[in-house]
Amino acid sequence: MSSDKSSFSHLRYLLLFLSFGLNLFFVYVYSYWNQYHKSPPNTVTYPTFRQNTVENSTILLLWFWPFGLQTDSNICSTMFNIDGCFLTGDRELYDQAHGVLINHRDINSDLSNLPTSPRPFFQKWIWMHFESPENTRKINGLDNLFNVTLNYRRDADIVLREQIMLKSEHTEDAIFPQVLDKKDKLVCWIMSNWNERHERAKFYNELKKHIDIYTLGRHFGKEISDVEYKETLTRCKFYLSFENTNIHYDYVTEKMFNPLILGAVPVALGVPRYIYERFVPEDAFIHVSDFPSAQGLAQHLLSLDKNVEEYKKYFEWRKHFEVKLVRYPAEHVCRACEYVRTKKDYQVFNNLNKWYWDPIDQL
Structure with a gap:
């Protein structure tokens, strides 16, 4: 009988030892999992490549x-x-x-916030x-850093800008x-x-001597909302689509396209x-160079203000065409991804500063 009790006692100690060992093992596994697979509180984690891409x-x-x-x-x-x-x-x-x-616009003048690791050959x-x-x-030092340009210029690698396009279907003009x-x-x-040095400021100062101009905006002390902006262009026969430069290639902005959309003649x-x-x-538009002077434009x-039929001719384009706007920044990043996905050829671009800042050769 004593022998049976001794065997039972040994078995009980063995089970207790095994239970204790298993508990230690599970505590270690739980600690390891938390350390390497659980994000610390109050931190933001980016999705990893393996988790979120196909x-x-x-x-x-x-x-x-x-x-x-x-x-998204x-x-x-x-x-x-x-x-x-x-x-x-996720860098x-x-x-x-x-x-x-x-x-x-985000690049530091000393390039200190750009990637420092070598660029992979495929990138x-x-x-x-x-x-x-x-x-x-x-910014000095950009000439040999980039090999793809995403810009409004027609000779950029990825061209993105407002466009006049054929109507996809016949619809009534709104x-x-x-x-x-x-x-x-x-x-x-x-x-x-406002900048007094800009040609647009000089031309405006001359034009207002010959015709009344309804002015709004921060420079004139009359800031307006987006809704007021659209309403104003709808109420105007002509809108001054004056850019801040006249010497750089292909710079035609929303100052031209918004009036076209909203029914003012630019x-x-x-x-x-x-x-x-x-x-x-x-x-579809009038250019200041069509006239010898601001007075001639005025x-x-x-004259067009008094001749409705002549004025209507500036809207003939709307029968067949419409304005396509750009969705910023979603369309920019998606077109960039599409380009990288489809263009696998080797390319370099080593004169960025000259390409972008040099003026038009022929005026």
Whole structure:
């Protein structure tokens, strides 16, 4: 009997020992899992490549989100029918990224906030910028960093800009001719960034001597909302689509296209007329160079104010064409990803500063 009790006692100690050992093992496993697989509290983790992409996805690394505006990583597929793109701001994926998109405005003058690791042989660096050279810092050291350009210029690698396109289907014009009944202003201008050195400021100062101009915007002490901006353009017969530069290639902005959309006739001051005509029908706008002086322009506008049939001719383009706007920044990053995904060839770009800042050769 004593022998049986002794055996039972030994078995009980053995079971206790095994139970204690198993508990230690599970505590160790739980601690290890927490340490390596659980995020610390109050931290933000980026999705990893293996978790969130499918095989053969193109990774586009946004080194800076343009103007801090982040987009849904699936937006390229849902909005632009561009499949196979993975957008991320996770710099840990730098070595795997097929493209790195960098907005010029975010670059430090000493380049200190750009990637420092060597660029993988398959990776493309994309320089993105849509301001005029007149309002852009020239940064030394950029010439040999980027091999792809994303810009409004027609000779950029990725061209993105507002466009006049054929109507996809015959639809009733929502603006014309109804807009004619709403017009109670002759010439309008909305101006915020005033610079006396700019040609547009000099021309305005001369033009206002010969015709009344309805002015709004921060410079004139009358800031307006987006809704007021649209309402104003609808009420104006002519809008001063004055750019801040007239010597740089292809710089035609929303100052031209917004009036076209909203039913005002743009009066353009900027690049030469022949460049405007690459993007806009020649009979859809007026160019200041069409007249020998500001006074001559004023007389023409006053004449059109009295001749409705002649004025209507500036809207003939709307029968067959419409304006396509750009979705910022979603379309920019998606077109960049599409380019990297489809263009596998080797390329370099070693004269960025000259290409962008040199003036038009022929005026």
